[in-house]
Amino acid sequence: MITISHLSKIYRRGVKAIDDISLEIGTGMFGLVGPNGAGKTTFMRIIAGLLKPTTGEISVFGHNLRSYAGKQAAKAQLGYLPQDLGLYPNLNAYEFLDYMAILKGITGGADRRRQIDTLLEQVRLTDAAKRPLKTYSGGMKRRVGIAQALLGDPRLIIVDEPTAGLDPEERIRFRNLLADAAAGRTIILSTHIVEDISQSCSDLAAMRGGKVIYRGSPQDLIAQARGSAWTITTQGERPNGGLTIVSTLQLATGVQYRVLGSPDGNYDAAPVEPSLEDGYMWLMTQRETGVPA
Ligand SMILES: Nc1ncnc2c1ncn2[C@@H]1O[C@H](COP(=O)(O)OP(=O)(O)O)[C@@H](O)[C@H]1O
Ligand SMILES: [Mg+2]
Secondary structure, three states, rough: EEEEEEEEOOOOOOOOEEEEEEEEEEEEEEEEEEOOOHHHHHHHHHHHHOOOOOEEEEEOOOEEOOOOHHHHHHHHOOOOOEEEEEEEEOOOOOHHHHHHHHHHOOOOHHHHHHHHHHHHOOOOOOOOOOHHHOOOOHHHHHHHHHHHHHHHOOOOEEOOOOOOOHHHHHHHHHHHHHHOOOOOEEEEEEEEOOHHHHOOOEEEEEEEOOOEEEEEEEHHHHHHOOOOOEEEEEEEOOOOOOOOEEEOOOOOEEEEEEOOOOOOOOEEEEEOOOHHHHHHHHHHHHHHOOOOO
């Protein structure tokens, strides 16, 4: 269990990146969604013990991050894949993981080899393991990143926007990999792409402006948009009147808009079952206009 209470972070020059967050995170995959600038990276770096909060307390499996000993004990249980993991271009995957394992204190050579072989297998990079990392695709690099985070079998894994820049196929593959790794551990996964968490996370928080504005299941977030999701088909003109356009689809007969809100009688609107993305967009727009969600 990870317990966060009254956490705030004010950067120099007064940017309030985290604004009084209290949260408990249990076992399994936990999704952290929010637009760019919401504070996701700041929040994750604080939980990873890399950044000091301005105020608040964090306990990771009973270890309080305030004390040096607590931080060391928490870090021993942690795997972290930062948003911008630097890979050494001339090392191959095996050498890179070997180096990271040594940094993590996995000093027994045989144990290290066994772990690295298993992880390379798990992330499907065994065949490419002897190729320099500079020849890897974006998806392969991310998989090396997750292998690195899994070294030492940590109970907590933090992954920051791991699917950014991946093509759809790589994204699905990466998501499945994380879902497998979530068995028996806590994975905190941040993303600004809601689709990334729709299948895998049973618990999520949505952040905006340094605050948690939603905490709960994907189903309950979806339910918030029930009755507000519609499709409107026009000859191309965009629906207006306070509607939020979530997506568009070109049809032979016109353009189908998926919208959130209350369409007036000028539109031939058909109600649809909301998706997680609808729920998320609904939440964000409600907050924008100041209407309580
Ligand atoms: N080192 C820093 N110094 C000052 N402001 C920062 C720093 N890092 C991030 N910020 C600001 O804090 C806010 C949250 O940023 P961040 O945690 O990176 O959000 P996210 O990961 O959700 O995009 C943003 O307004 C960002 O500009
Ligand atoms: Mg970020």
